[in-house]
Amino acid sequence: MSNLLTEDFEPSSAAAWKQKIQFELNGEDYKTLLTSTNEGITIKPFYHSDNFEKLEIPVPIEDFKICQYIIITAEEEANKIVIESIKQGAKSLKFIVKKSFNIDVVFANILDKKIDFQFEFSFFSPVFIAELAEKLKNETVYFNIDIIGNLAKSGNWFKSLNEDFKNLETIFKPNTSTCYLSVRADIYQNSGANVVQQVAYAIAHANEYLTKFGGNVADKIQFNFAIGSNYFFEIAKIRAFRYLFNLILQEYNTNVQPKVFAQPSLRNKTILGAHINKLRATTECMSAILGGVNTVSSHPFKLKENNLNPLILLKESGAQNIATDSYYIETITKQIAEKALEIFKDIEKSGGLLNQLKEGTIQRKIKENAQKEQHQFNTGNLVLLGANKHPNEYGTLKDLHINPFLKGKSYKTLIVPISPKRLAEKLEQKRLENEA
Template identity: 25%
Template sequence: MNDLFSSFQASSKEEWIAILKKELKGESIDTLNKLNKVEEITFPSYFHQEDQKVHFSDPGLAPYTRGIQAKNNDWTIATAFRISEPKETNTEIIAALMAGTDHLILEATNADPIDFHLLLNEVGLSFIHTTFRAKSIEQVNQFLVFVKEAPALIEYADNDELLKTNLKAYLDKNPNLKLYHVDASLVQQAGGTTWQELSIALAEGHEILVKQMDSGIDCDRAAAAIHFTFGIGSKYFFELAKIRAFRTCWSQIVSAYSPKHTCSLAATITARSGFLNISLKDPYTNLLRQTTEAMSAVLGGIQHLNIQPYDWYSANSNTPFTRRMATNISLLLKEESYLQIVLDPAGGSYALDSLTETIAERAWSSFQWIERNGTISNPEVRKALTAEIEEKAAMRISEIADKTEKRIGINIFPNPEQIAANWIELPSCWNNMKPLILEQTL
């Protein structure tokens, strides 16, 4: 078996292309090059070893392009809950944990104090992850006192306010705490591209990193306190490559500050499904979309997966059911497909390696422009980036309108069953941009 590969004769690129041309039966080989006009990236659907420009390190090794884990590809199954009445929400939480959830996302609906003892009664926080979407600094303090040293992630809209608040003691006591959050999924929900999403995440993450170090925190601890959330779109290979590209670029940023530990270069990433491609009129098609989106994210090597109920922003929601269906997507990928076992299943694909490199280069170029022009805090920079994202959103709307891009249940094959379901208002996206939901554009 040691001589397995030498038993087969390797084909040159010329020989391989000759075979492809023969199979195309007269069609141009250029038809295999797929241009994504919104992304402005051409993705060749064939590659040969001779085309490989870069060789990425193994999984678990810097710059972590192929993942930060060295033993498996496991991820947490994150389920979101809006905190309304703590006792009722606790009942929902317990049911979700019994159904396979191992990561709670708790979303405050207002800035009032929360009874975490009642909300999380009989929940073993040390055995799971918990993300808290807070509406006030007081709620953040409440949660951090309650959670103690259990794995915890904070999502708060104003990182500057967190930085100005003396929360350093919590980071000292809890090595499992991710205090600062960069929500790049808001760029995708507004209609942005993969590389726009990454460049803004890099810029915001870099700013938080520098501000922490300016306050006296060393690079290793500062990097460890940051976590990132990315959206998951419908372009399977682009989404997979996006996650890999971000880890490469983030590693490059952190390494510039000479951390003591290599693991500080590794980014903690949550992948979150959005609503750009969701249809309330054809609900069950959403489960198929979310399954492929989830698969692209986990093959990209994320740490946390949050498939949101497809009717999370519906006036006629049935979230106990849709929340369970969302959980089942992760369970299917784990318990039936065993994707948590195989390290970097996409490894060895020359085409995906090339796409990863292309997205990383586009994102890095955009990030450098942001830094040269006054960082992500500069209002003029934010204005320019907003205009660029709005341009991409308009292109997406045009493609749906003329059916260049086809979405079952949205612009082709409408659901014959008439379903009365209406969207409620979604939160604003990055820089207060309007959320893009393609179904609403028709």
């Protein structure tokens, strides 16, 4: 950062700055300006080169890509949306797939255009995935199969532990550039895990696959993160993850640049705040970009209106990874990495992520932090504009065609599922009751 300084200003030490601050505080203790976060990270009023330590973090060489979500309901309609998205400049497309579809119809006239094809499946069919792989064998493809993520989110395997892992083995083709696996770290964020927990669980999650398949599978994994509204912490979160994943891979005698996909968090979105949701999604996407993700997209959640069109970012932001050498971001990154590594080591000592999911430890830790955040929201210490501060007085929830608070049918699970939950839900439920 020395290039930002000029010879017009004499350099000052950290001690001199601290002394000046205490003088301006009329003798009050400097510690009154320190802030402690839910992660146990202390934020200082200033950061200085005197106590600055930089981590060597591998960052992507290529520019980030903007991804457009496409929910496949009717094949011909999906194909039209794909063609239009490509015309608008999309370089990555993510298909939300709830059942098998006519592959030839969906991908008609859209191949060989240097587009990344991403998938998010609600089912796991090795036969269907093999057909897709054959159709897209000359394309860049991310199948995002995450059997552990499905267990964490739903409480069950697709079939069983042994059968799911066996099915994974049948679809692997090591000599292709296709990414078959995914680590759905967004599950943890959307359910209330703090940034340190998210990084630790993402690494432990990936380590289950590395332990099973070996270090060679590292370049077949795409990591999916949800990005919250704590702007600088979210930048640091992605950087800390990249640092730790590189550290873990050394144990497997391999070195891979992790592929990271990011989208805005669901947790802080509101039903009546469509415009504020767009603003939050914009800053969250910027955090992801500055943190060094490979692909970024707005999420497909439709609370009332469509959210931010991610292509706007491509046209207007011109964003680059400028977080390197920022004293504040680098310091937070180091603290997140250190604390996440401690959690990761504890998880591994207790038998790994799968074992802690079975015992309910991961679920309990996330719930504890989620309850802490919920209390902060309820008391106004955690502010969501349009919800618990300056609420939208003009919208009405009773105009919604579907009650967003209806719960699905209960079913038997092997473990307690990790369920996403928005902070504003109870507040919105109360408002709906008052409108009735």
